């Protein structure tokens with residue numbers, strides 16, 4: 001009897017359990033793989049959201065379910081800005097087969113991204129602003145419904161490519177935002193198959209190469225952001241833009257795009273056109289200026305030519321055009337011969353080689369390949385062997401004084417224009433060794449004509465010996481436009497807008513945000529929170545005691561500079577470091593740490609890395625990587641010195657010059673913050689074991705800022721002999737990135753000239769003052785500063801380039817100096833394309849008053865620097 005009771009009790013329990021079970025099911029709880037996964041997730045993350053203690057997972061905050069037929073499945077996981085840490089457990093895609101949306105914005109998730117392969121319901125993935133460390137191979141295969149993929153701001157990802165992750169298999173994508181994720185390599189041809197894309201954002205990565213042909217198929221794009229790639233970035237022409245007629249926001253800044261800006265007359269409502277910091281050439285067409293919606297334009301720091309474009313300033317409120325080669329510094333027509341020569345350049349596709357010197361309003365002033373007589377009449381155009389492509393422009397006929405025209409040894413196509421026969425003064429024309437076709441027009445017999453080695457060219461008045469090569473058809477182009485309009489889809493205006501605002505506002509603004517949030521906090525918590533928030537960017541903070549210990553009580557001094565003394569030290573793990581103890585200075589904790597973090601994010605092969613810092617009461621120190629070789633001054637050649645240090649050869653010096661320029665360029669144009677160095681000198685250039693230069697001591701001008709009296713400048717900013725004149729006196733202009741360019745020029749002159757250019761001991765060594773003077777004189781006489789460096793014939797070009805460039809850099813007027821990017825272009829380009837610099841007349845201010853009026857002040861080397869600040873945040 002007792003047994004039966006027991007039994008019936010068991011049955012009751014069983015029933016109850018069953019009932020309960022049913023209850024749970026009808027309560028829409030989640031089961032099986034999904035429940036297992038969510039439980040694993042709960043274990044893997046911290047802090048666990050409080051509501052995740054609930055039995056019913058559908059009640060967990062951030063988890064949304066969809067139920068049908070008594071079962072429930074996870075439809076959405078949205079855990080934005082919850083300070084969550086941890087790794088997502090493996091098996092994500094095998095468990096959550098019903099997922100439509102995954103959003104983990106702004107947390108600290110680490111480890112690999114979850115593999116999403118085969119999640120066919122997935123529409124929306126937003127993992128921006130996390131600390132993920134890798135993108136698994138093939139991670140985005142088989143996602144036919146994925147609309148939005150946003151990984152923006154995951155700086156800690158190991159380098160990856162679109163190809164390796166099969167991103168371009170997601171054909172339904174309308175929004176793809178992968179900025180600041182260490183994306184590298186070139187863009188694959190398959191990218192062109194994502195024809196639904198409306199937003200493509202790949203900014204602040206390490207993309208290289210030219211865009212694939214198929215890129216022009218992305219004709220539904222409204223937002224295209226490819227700006228700020230490392231190491232020169234994307235290249236090739238931007239012809240593809242002409243087919244993307246729906247674009248409203250375009251940012252291609254700071255890449256290496258070349259060629260002219262294409263015709264935009266078919267575009268609908270352009271609002272932002274940011275093309276600054278490329279190598280664009282040619283004239284700006286009227287179609288670019290005619291938009292009634294265009295409010296922001298940057299064309300600065302390109303090689304644009306011709307008339308300065310005139311934008312409607314009531315609409316275009318933000319306009320930057322400086323650093324180009326426009327003929328005048330205001331809108332207006334160019335000199336007739338300039339117009340003619342630019343038509344000539346246009347027919348060649350506006351090659352960069354011509355754009356470098358073909359600027360300003362007088363072709364007789366240092367335009368390469370053009371020779372004028374004493375009355376400024378163009379007599380010779382010699383474009384022999386320049387790899388020119390394109391055609392011979394009929395506009396040559398407008399150079400009515402032309403006597404000699406050399407175009408041989410290029411790759412020119414098309415026919416010889418009939419109009420050339422009207423050149424009454426022509427004596428010699430050489431178009432041999434090209435791919436010209438058609439019939440040779442009838443020239444006067446007095447002209448020496450060389451047309452040999454043009455396979456398709458027919459002698460005049462005789463039948464063609466071969467038919468001209470077929471012209472490439474343009475049908476594909478039209479086909480894609482049609483296809484695109486057919487596929488044109490409804491605009492996710494809000495989405496686009498949201499992302500735009502987010503990109504503009506948040507782009508690398510982590511620092512500011514955290515700063516704001518922590519502003520009211522003080523003391524140690526301040527640092528700890530800060531360091532924690534930085535995640536991968538984090539710097540280690542050391543106490544003064546630790547610093548003292550690691551330097552072995554400041555035993556081995558490595559050097560001393562304006563900002564403090566540097567000691568050798570080793571960390572607990574044995575790593576050797578250099579510790580700079582900063583001199584006493586005022587300034588808030590926030591400023592110091594802010595700056596230290598900015599410096600720490602500045603990582604470039606040509607810049608010394610910051611590893612940690614110390615801020616302990618009044619003691620401030622910065623801990624840097626230790627560079628094994630000596631600083632550059634130990635290698636600079638010195639005729640007068642009996643020192644035993646060995647000299648470097650020209651090739652190495654050339655590589656070092658380019659390296660330093662690259663490092664400076666990174667500081668000046670770095671993607672987050674513009675940093676001025678203001679103390680460039682050989683002692684601050686360290687060389688590693690491969691003689692790669694690394695810039696030290698940057699960013700300290702800000703940390704150690706004091707009031708800007710000359711005394712403090714001499715103490716903390718700049719070193720005599722390298723200081724730009726504007727740092728002494730504002731008569732010379734504003735302190736700007738051009739001040740670093742000046743010091744750079746002095747540094748290069750010193751290492752090639754082999755003489756200290758210090759201005760100390762003025763009385764005893766008066767000749768030293770004129771250091772740049774005699775280099776200039778040497779150059780005028782065809783010599784190079786060969787004081788202690790013999791150079792072989794084949795090094796002539798290198799020596800000449802370095803000399804010309806450094807003389808440009810030390811122009812007393814900052815506006816006349818090139819930007820550091822121009823310096824790199826000049827050093828790497830052909831020596832012929834470097835214009836001859838004016839004599840840098842430091843001690844005569846005349847030049848400032850009577851400036852060379854023939855050279856436009858919108859000249860590439862004359863950017864206006866008044867708006868620069870010592871450290872100015874970028875847009």
Ligand SMILES: *[C@@H]1O[C@H](CO)[C@@H](O)[C@H](O)[C@H]1NC(C)=O
Nearest residue numbers: 138141142163164165166169
């Ligand atoms: C993913 O990319 C690889 C090449 O990396 C390719 O072989 C494979 O077919 C792609 N997967 C899909 C589903 O297209």
Ligand SMILES: *[C@@H]1O[C@H](CO)[C@@H](O)[C@H](O)[C@H]1NC(C)=O
Nearest residue numbers: 159182184185206208230231
């Ligand atoms: C960028 O990519 C190149 C290879 O394309 C690599 O050599 C370089 O180290 C990368 N730079 C960074 C900062 O990742």
Ligand SMILES: *[C@@H]1O[C@H](CO)[C@@H](O)[C@H](O)[C@H]1NC(C)=O
Nearest residue numbers: 292293311312313314315316
């Ligand atoms: C500039 O734009 C304003 C506002 O649309 C318009 O009224 C004005 O006529 C335009 N000016 C020129 C020169 O096109």
Ligand SMILES: *[C@@H]1O[C@H](CO)[C@@H](O)[C@H](O)[C@H]1NC(C)=O
Nearest residue numbers: 335336337362363364376378
């Ligand atoms: C235009 O350039 C030519 C040089 O080819 C020069 O002779 C002429 O004076 C210039 N005209 C103006 C108005 O600057």
Ligand SMILES: *[C@@H]1O[C@H](CO)[C@@H](O)[C@H](O)[C@H]1NC(C)=O
Nearest residue numbers: 380381382383384385404406
């Ligand atoms: C034209 O330029 C080429 C290459 O710089 C040079 O070799 C040649 O001598 C020049 N011809 C004349 C006539 O100046």
Ligand SMILES: *[C@@H]1O[C@H](CO)[C@@H](O)[C@H](O)[C@H]1NC(C)=O
Nearest residue numbers: 353384385386387388830832
């Ligand atoms: C022309 O191209 C060849 C091969 O690409 C290169 O070696 C040469 O330097 C180029 N010449 C000029 C003037 O750019």
Ligand SMILES: *[C@@H]1O[C@H](CO)[C@@H](O)[C@H](O)[C@H]1NC(C)=O
Nearest residue numbers: 336343394395396397398419
């Ligand atoms: C020469 O210049 C005139 C005036 O600028 C222009 O009308 C004409 O088209 C030009 N000729 C050629 C062949 O470009």
Ligand SMILES: *[C@@H]1O[C@H](CO)[C@@H](O)[C@H](O)[C@H]1NC(C)=O
Nearest residue numbers: 108110131133156532535536
């Ligand atoms: C970010 O990831 C790195 C590397 O895995 C790790 O060292 C760091 O602690 C992480 N930061 C945070 C805030 O999780």
Ligand SMILES: *[C@@H]1O[C@H](CO)[C@@H](O)[C@H](O)[C@H]1NC(C)=O
Nearest residue numbers: 545546547549550552570572
């Ligand atoms: C001081 O340095 C020694 C080794 O040089 C190390 O063993 C010790 O842990 C350090 N002490 C502190 C407080 O860092």
Ligand SMILES: *[C@@H]1O[C@H](CO)[C@@H](O)[C@H](O)[C@H]1NC(C)=O
Nearest residue numbers: 329857858862863864865866
């Ligand atoms: C540079 O700025 C000054 C005033 O700030 C202005 O007068 C001058 O015209 C500008 N020059 C150029 C080339 O923009």
